[in-house]
Amino acid sequence: MTPAARPEPSHDPRAGLDRVDRSLVAATQAGLPLVPRPYATIASWLNLSEEEVIARLGALQDRGIVRRIAIAPNHYALGMTANGMSVWDVADDRASALGAQVGALPFVTHCYLRPRARPVWPYNLFAMLHGSTREAVEAQRSQVAAILGDACAAHDILYSTRILKKTGLRLRDD
Amino acid sequence: MTRPTRAVLPPGTLDDTDRAILNALQDGFPLTPRPFDDAAAPLGITGDALIARLARLRELGAITRFGPFFDAAAMGGAFCLCAMEVPAEDFEAVLTKVNAHPEVAHNYERTHALNMWFVLATDTPAGIGRTARAIEAETGLKVMQFPKLEEFFIGFRVSA
Numbered sequence: 001m002t003p004a005a006r007p008e009p010s011h012d013p014r015a016g017l018d019r020v021d022r023s024l025v026a027a028t029q030a031g032l033p034l035v036p037r038p039y040a041t042i043a044s045w046l047n048l049s050e051e052e053v054i055a056r057l058g059a060l061q062d063r064g065i066v067r068r069i070a071i072a073p074n075h076y077a078l079g080m081t082a083n084g085m086s087v088w089d090v091a092d093d094r095a096s097a098l099g100a101q102v103g104a105l106p107f108v109t110h111c112y113l114r115p116r117a118r119p120v121w122p123y124n125l126f127a128m129l130h131g132s133t134r135e136a137v138e139a140q141r142s143q144v145a146a147i148l149g150d151a152c153a154a155h156d157i158l159y160s161t162r163i164l165k166k167t168g169l170r171l172r173d174d
Numbered sequence: 175m176t177r178p179t180r181a182v183l184p185p186g187t188l189d190d191t192d193r194a195i196l197n198a199l200q201d202g203f204p205l206t207p208r209p210f211d212d213a214a215a216p217l218g219i220t221g222d223a224l225i226a227r228l229a230r231l232r233e234l235g236a237i238t239r240f241g242p243f244f245d246a247a248a249m250g251g252a253f254c255l256c257a258m259e260v261p262a263e264d265f266e267a268v269l270t271k272v273n274a275h276p277e278v279a280h281n282y283e284r285t286h287a288l289n290m291w292f293v294l295a296t297d298t299p300a301g302i303g304r305t306a307r308a309i310e311a312e313t314g315l316k317v318m319q320f321p322k323l324e325e326f327f328i329g330f331r332v333s334a
Contacts (some may be wrong), residue, residue: 068243072237
Protein backbone atom coordinates (compact mmCIF):
# COMPACT_ATOMS: atom_id res chain seq x y z
CA MET A 1 0.00 0.00 0.00
CA THR A 2 1.21 3.49 -0.75
CA PRO A 3 1.40 5.76 2.27
CA ALA A 4 -1.84 7.73 2.22
CA ALA A 5 -1.61 11.48 1.93
CA ARG A 6 -5.20 11.76 3.14
CA PRO A 7 -6.73 14.22 0.70
CA GLU A 8 -10.13 14.33 2.34
CA PRO A 9 -12.66 14.90 -0.48
CA SER A 10 -11.41 12.31 -2.96
CA HIS A 11 -9.92 9.91 -0.43
CA ASP A 12 -11.48 6.47 -0.54
CA PRO A 13 -9.53 3.89 1.46
CA ARG A 14 -11.88 1.23 0.17
CA ALA A 15 -10.22 1.67 -3.19
CA GLY A 16 -7.67 -0.75 -1.73
CA LEU A 17 -10.35 -3.43 -1.44
CA ASP A 18 -11.21 -5.22 -4.64
CA ARG A 19 -14.54 -6.78 -5.39
CA VAL A 20 -13.53 -10.16 -3.93
CA ASP A 21 -12.27 -8.55 -0.72
CA ARG A 22 -15.58 -6.75 -0.34
CA SER A 23 -17.50 -9.96 -0.84
CA LEU A 24 -15.34 -11.54 1.87
CA VAL A 25 -16.10 -8.67 4.24
CA ALA A 26 -19.81 -9.00 3.55
CA ALA A 27 -19.72 -12.79 4.00
CA THR A 28 -17.92 -12.66 7.36
CA GLN A 29 -19.44 -9.54 8.93
CA ALA A 30 -21.94 -11.60 10.89
CA GLY A 31 -19.22 -13.98 12.07
CA LEU A 32 -17.38 -17.15 11.12
CA PRO A 33 -19.39 -20.35 10.61
CA LEU A 34 -18.92 -22.83 13.46
CA VAL A 35 -17.75 -25.74 11.32
CA PRO A 36 -14.38 -27.56 11.30
CA ARG A 37 -13.24 -25.83 8.09
CA PRO A 38 -14.89 -22.37 8.24
CA TYR A 39 -12.70 -20.86 5.52
CA ALA A 40 -13.63 -23.67 3.14
CA THR A 41 -17.31 -23.00 3.87
CA ILE A 42 -16.90 -19.29 3.16
CA ALA A 43 -14.98 -20.19 -0.01
CA SER A 44 -17.89 -22.32 -1.21
CA TRP A 45 -20.29 -19.38 -0.75
CA LEU A 46 -18.08 -17.10 -2.84
CA ASN A 47 -16.83 -19.55 -5.45
CA LEU A 48 -13.27 -19.26 -4.23
CA SER A 49 -10.75 -21.78 -2.98
CA GLU A 50 -10.09 -22.26 0.73
CA GLU A 51 -6.47 -21.19 0.11
CA GLU A 52 -7.58 -17.93 -1.44
CA VAL A 53 -9.93 -17.09 1.45
CA ILE A 54 -7.14 -17.72 3.96
CA ALA A 55 -4.61 -15.76 1.92
CA ARG A 56 -6.94 -12.79 1.40
CA LEU A 57 -7.98 -12.64 5.08
CA GLY A 58 -4.28 -12.82 6.00
CA ALA A 59 -3.49 -9.96 3.64
CA LEU A 60 -6.35 -7.88 5.06
CA GLN A 61 -5.03 -8.59 8.55
CA ASP A 62 -1.50 -7.53 7.53
CA ARG A 63 -2.92 -4.26 6.21
CA GLY A 64 -4.87 -3.60 9.41
CA ILE A 65 -8.25 -3.77 7.66
CA VAL A 66 -9.00 -6.91 9.67
CA ARG A 67 -7.84 -5.95 13.15
CA ARG A 68 -8.09 -9.48 14.44
CA ILE A 69 -10.22 -12.58 14.16
CA ALA A 70 -11.56 -13.16 17.65
CA ILE A 71 -14.50 -13.39 20.01
CA ALA A 72 -16.13 -10.41 21.70
CA PRO A 73 -17.26 -11.26 25.24
CA ASN A 74 -20.48 -9.82 26.61
CA HIS A 75 -19.21 -8.11 29.76
CA TYR A 76 -22.63 -7.67 31.25
CA ALA A 77 -23.60 -11.35 30.89
CA LEU A 78 -20.26 -12.30 32.45
CA GLY A 79 -21.11 -10.35 35.59
CA MET A 80 -19.32 -7.10 34.79
CA THR A 81 -22.43 -5.03 35.43
CA ALA A 82 -20.67 -1.89 36.69
CA ASN A 83 -18.71 0.18 34.24
CA GLY A 84 -17.14 3.59 34.46
CA MET A 85 -15.47 5.76 31.88
CA SER A 86 -12.37 6.94 33.73
CA VAL A 87 -10.69 10.02 32.29
CA TRP A 88 -7.23 11.35 33.13
CA ASP A 89 -5.21 14.50 32.47
CA VAL A 90 -1.81 12.96 31.71
CA ALA A 91 1.34 14.89 30.78
CA ASP A 92 1.61 14.80 26.99
CA ASP A 93 5.19 13.53 26.87
CA ARG A 94 4.31 10.51 29.02
CA ALA A 95 0.76 9.82 27.88
CA SER A 96 1.62 7.29 25.19
CA ALA A 97 3.82 5.07 27.37
CA LEU A 98 1.48 5.28 30.36
CA GLY A 99 -1.58 4.66 28.18
CA ALA A 100 -0.07 1.38 27.05
CA GLN A 101 0.40 0.36 30.70
CA VAL A 102 -3.17 1.28 31.60
CA GLY A 103 -4.50 -0.52 28.52
CA ALA A 104 -2.70 -3.67 29.64
CA LEU A 105 -4.65 -3.87 32.92
CA PRO A 106 -6.98 -6.89 32.79
CA PHE A 107 -10.13 -4.91 33.70
CA VAL A 108 -9.60 -2.16 31.11
CA THR A 109 -11.49 -2.90 27.91
CA HIS A 110 -10.99 0.24 25.90
CA CYS A 111 -8.18 2.71 26.34
CA TYR A 112 -7.60 5.74 24.12
CA LEU A 113 -5.76 9.01 23.90
CA ARG A 114 -8.13 11.77 22.80
CA PRO A 115 -7.82 15.55 22.45
CA ARG A 116 -8.52 17.74 25.48
CA ALA A 117 -11.12 20.51 25.32
CA ARG A 118 -10.01 22.99 27.94
CA PRO A 119 -11.31 24.50 30.10
CA VAL A 120 -14.36 22.19 30.22
CA TRP A 121 -12.43 19.02 29.57
CA PRO A 122 -8.77 18.72 30.63
CA TYR A 123 -8.61 14.94 30.16
CA ASN A 124 -6.67 13.18 27.37
CA LEU A 125 -6.59 9.51 28.47
CA PHE A 126 -9.84 7.53 28.50
CA ALA A 127 -9.95 4.06 30.09
CA MET A 128 -13.18 2.07 30.32
CA LEU A 129 -13.29 0.12 33.59
CA HIS A 130 -15.46 -2.94 34.14
CA GLY A 131 -16.26 -4.62 37.44
CA SER A 132 -18.95 -6.64 39.15
CA THR A 133 -19.76 -3.77 41.54
CA ARG A 134 -19.18 -0.02 41.68
CA GLU A 135 -16.83 -0.62 44.64
CA ALA A 136 -14.74 -2.89 42.41
CA VAL A 137 -14.59 -0.18 39.76
CA GLU A 138 -13.50 2.36 42.39
CA ALA A 139 -10.67 0.01 43.44
CA GLN A 140 -9.62 -0.25 39.79
CA ARG A 141 -9.59 3.54 39.58
CA SER A 142 -7.08 3.58 42.44
CA GLN A 143 -4.87 1.11 40.58
CA VAL A 144 -4.88 3.29 37.49
CA ALA A 145 -4.10 6.36 39.62
CA ALA A 146 -1.12 4.53 41.14
CA ILE A 147 0.26 3.75 37.67
CA LEU A 148 -0.11 7.32 36.45
CA GLY A 149 1.35 8.84 39.62
CA ASP A 150 2.56 12.43 39.32
CA ALA A 151 2.14 12.39 35.53
CA CYS A 152 -1.59 12.84 36.15
CA ALA A 153 -2.84 16.30 37.15
CA ALA A 154 -6.56 15.51 37.51
CA HIS A 155 -9.03 12.75 36.83
CA ASP A 156 -12.70 11.87 36.97
CA ILE A 157 -14.93 8.87 36.43
CA LEU A 158 -18.23 9.00 34.55
CA TYR A 159 -20.73 6.24 35.26
CA SER A 160 -23.41 5.52 32.74
CA THR A 161 -26.85 6.04 34.22
CA ARG A 162 -28.85 5.07 31.13
CA ILE A 163 -28.28 3.47 27.74
CA LEU A 164 -30.01 5.89 25.38
CA LYS A 165 -29.29 4.04 22.15
CA LYS A 166 -27.34 0.98 21.13
CA THR A 167 -27.06 -0.29 17.58
CA GLY A 168 -24.54 -2.60 16.02
CA LEU A 169 -22.03 -1.43 13.50
CA ARG A 170 -23.54 -1.68 10.05
CA LEU A 171 -21.21 -1.58 7.10
CA ARG A 172 -22.75 -1.06 3.75
CA ASP A 173 -22.07 -3.69 1.16
CA ASP A 174 -21.90 -1.61 -1.98
CA MET B 175 -25.46 -8.82 14.92
CA THR B 176 -26.87 -10.07 18.20
CA ARG B 177 -28.15 -7.48 20.64
CA PRO B 178 -26.13 -7.75 23.85
CA THR B 179 -28.08 -9.49 26.58
CA ARG B 180 -28.73 -7.27 29.59
CA ALA B 181 -28.88 -10.24 31.93
CA VAL B 182 -26.16 -11.78 34.06
CA LEU B 183 -25.54 -15.48 33.62
CA PRO B 184 -26.24 -17.43 36.82
CA PRO B 185 -23.13 -18.57 38.74
CA GLY B 186 -21.92 -21.96 37.60
CA THR B 187 -23.05 -21.45 34.00
CA LEU B 188 -19.45 -21.41 32.78
CA ASP B 189 -16.69 -23.83 33.71
CA ASP B 190 -12.92 -23.29 33.68
CA THR B 191 -12.63 -24.41 30.07
CA ASP B 192 -15.28 -21.87 29.00
CA ARG B 193 -13.36 -19.12 30.77
CA ALA B 194 -10.09 -20.25 29.17
CA ILE B 195 -11.80 -20.09 25.77
CA LEU B 196 -13.16 -16.58 26.46
CA ASN B 197 -9.68 -15.37 27.36
CA ALA B 198 -7.70 -17.16 24.66
CA LEU B 199 -9.94 -16.36 21.72
CA GLN B 200 -10.01 -12.62 22.40
CA ASP B 201 -6.43 -12.45 21.24
CA GLY B 202 -6.84 -14.10 17.90
CA PHE B 203 -8.00 -17.09 15.92
CA PRO B 204 -5.81 -19.01 13.45
CA LEU B 205 -5.98 -18.58 9.69
CA THR B 206 -5.39 -22.25 8.98
CA PRO B 207 -7.52 -24.88 7.22
CA ARG B 208 -8.68 -26.44 10.53
CA PRO B 209 -8.51 -23.44 12.88
CA PHE B 210 -10.75 -24.89 15.61
CA ASP B 211 -8.44 -27.90 15.96
CA ASP B 212 -5.44 -25.58 16.16
CA ALA B 213 -7.07 -23.20 18.67
CA ALA B 214 -8.39 -26.09 20.78
CA ALA B 215 -5.08 -27.94 21.19
CA PRO B 216 -3.51 -25.55 23.74
CA LEU B 217 -6.80 -25.64 25.70
CA GLY B 218 -6.63 -29.43 25.97
CA ILE B 219 -9.86 -30.07 24.07
CA THR B 220 -10.75 -31.20 20.55
CA GLY B 221 -11.80 -28.87 17.75
CA ASP B 222 -15.28 -30.36 17.81
CA ALA B 223 -15.56 -29.67 21.54
CA LEU B 224 -14.45 -26.09 20.95
CA ILE B 225 -17.10 -25.63 18.26
CA ALA B 226 -19.78 -27.02 20.57
CA ARG B 227 -18.72 -24.77 23.44
CA LEU B 228 -18.61 -21.67 21.22
CA ALA B 229 -22.10 -22.46 19.96
CA ARG B 230 -23.31 -22.72 23.55
CA LEU B 231 -21.52 -19.53 24.65
CA ARG B 232 -23.15 -17.69 21.77
CA GLU B 233 -26.54 -19.19 22.59
CA LEU B 234 -26.16 -18.11 26.23
CA GLY B 235 -25.18 -14.59 25.21
CA ALA B 236 -21.73 -14.88 26.83
CA ILE B 237 -20.18 -13.78 23.55
CA THR B 238 -21.66 -11.20 21.25
CA ARG B 239 -19.57 -11.95 18.20
CA PHE B 240 -17.04 -14.40 16.79
CA GLY B 241 -15.21 -13.57 13.59
CA PRO B 242 -13.14 -10.88 11.90
CA PHE B 243 -13.18 -7.38 13.38
CA PHE B 244 -12.88 -4.79 10.65
CA ASP B 245 -11.24 -1.43 11.10
CA ALA B 246 -13.91 1.10 10.19
CA ALA B 247 -11.36 3.75 9.25
CA ALA B 248 -9.48 1.34 6.99
CA MET B 249 -12.80 0.50 5.35
CA GLY B 250 -13.32 4.18 4.57
CA GLY B 251 -15.64 5.02 7.44
CA ALA B 252 -15.06 7.04 10.56
CA PHE B 253 -15.94 6.95 14.25
CA CYS B 254 -15.96 9.77 16.76
CA LEU B 255 -16.89 9.96 20.42
CA CYS B 256 -18.95 13.10 21.06
CA ALA B 257 -20.38 14.74 24.15
CA MET B 258 -23.00 17.39 24.89
CA GLU B 259 -24.00 19.35 27.96
CA VAL B 260 -27.78 19.08 27.88
CA PRO B 261 -29.95 21.03 30.34
CA ALA B 262 -32.01 18.56 32.39
CA GLU B 263 -35.35 20.08 31.34
CA ASP B 264 -34.47 19.70 27.64
CA PHE B 265 -32.92 16.25 27.92
CA GLU B 266 -35.71 14.17 26.37
CA ALA B 267 -36.31 16.64 23.53
CA VAL B 268 -32.61 16.79 22.69
CA LEU B 269 -32.32 13.01 22.96
CA THR B 270 -35.06 12.54 20.40
CA LYS B 271 -33.28 14.87 17.96
CA VAL B 272 -29.87 13.25 18.49
CA ASN B 273 -31.07 9.66 18.25
CA ALA B 274 -33.01 10.43 15.08
CA HIS B 275 -29.66 10.49 13.25
CA PRO B 276 -28.77 7.00 12.01
CA GLU B 277 -25.10 7.98 12.38
CA VAL B 278 -25.55 7.91 16.19
CA ALA B 279 -24.47 4.36 17.03
CA HIS B 280 -24.37 4.34 20.84
CA ASN B 281 -25.63 6.94 23.25
CA TYR B 282 -25.21 6.98 27.02
CA GLU B 283 -26.35 9.28 29.77
CA ARG B 284 -23.41 9.84 32.12
CA THR B 285 -22.72 11.45 35.48
CA HIS B 286 -21.06 14.73 34.46
CA ALA B 287 -21.95 18.23 33.27
CA LEU B 288 -21.28 16.70 29.84
CA ASN B 289 -24.18 14.35 30.38
CA MET B 290 -24.82 12.90 26.91
CA TRP B 291 -22.08 10.80 25.29
CA PHE B 292 -22.52 9.21 21.90
CA VAL B 293 -20.52 7.66 19.11
CA LEU B 294 -20.93 8.85 15.53
CA ALA B 295 -20.23 6.24 12.85
CA THR B 296 -20.19 7.54 9.29
CA ASP B 297 -19.27 6.29 5.83
CA THR B 298 -16.67 9.00 5.33
CA PRO B 299 -14.49 11.12 7.64
CA ALA B 300 -16.33 14.25 6.45
CA GLY B 301 -19.60 12.74 7.70
CA ILE B 302 -18.54 13.24 11.33
CA GLY B 303 -18.35 17.01 11.13
CA ARG B 304 -21.44 17.20 8.95
CA THR B 305 -23.54 15.21 11.43
CA ALA B 306 -22.18 17.11 14.43
CA ARG B 307 -23.04 20.44 12.79
CA ALA B 308 -26.53 19.20 11.96
CA ILE B 309 -27.12 18.22 15.60
CA GLU B 310 -25.82 21.61 16.75
CA ALA B 311 -28.17 23.40 14.37
CA GLU B 312 -31.15 21.34 15.53
CA THR B 313 -30.50 21.58 19.26
CA GLY B 314 -28.66 24.89 19.66
CA LEU B 315 -26.10 23.02 21.80
CA LYS B 316 -22.41 22.46 21.16
CA VAL B 317 -21.30 18.96 20.12
CA MET B 318 -17.80 18.34 21.46
CA GLN B 319 -15.74 15.88 19.45
CA PHE B 320 -13.23 13.51 21.00
CA PRO B 321 -11.72 11.51 18.12
CA LYS B 322 -9.22 8.83 19.11
CA LEU B 323 -5.58 9.81 18.67
CA GLU B 324 -4.10 6.54 19.85
CA GLU B 325 -5.61 3.23 20.92
CA PHE B 326 -4.31 0.72 23.45
CA PHE B 327 -6.00 -2.64 23.15
CA ILE B 328 -5.46 -5.67 25.29
CA GLY B 329 -8.93 -6.95 26.00
CA PHE B 330 -10.37 -8.06 29.23
CA ARG B 331 -9.77 -11.17 31.27
CA VAL B 332 -12.44 -13.35 32.79
CA SER B 333 -11.38 -14.23 36.30
CA ALA B 334 -11.59 -17.85 37.36
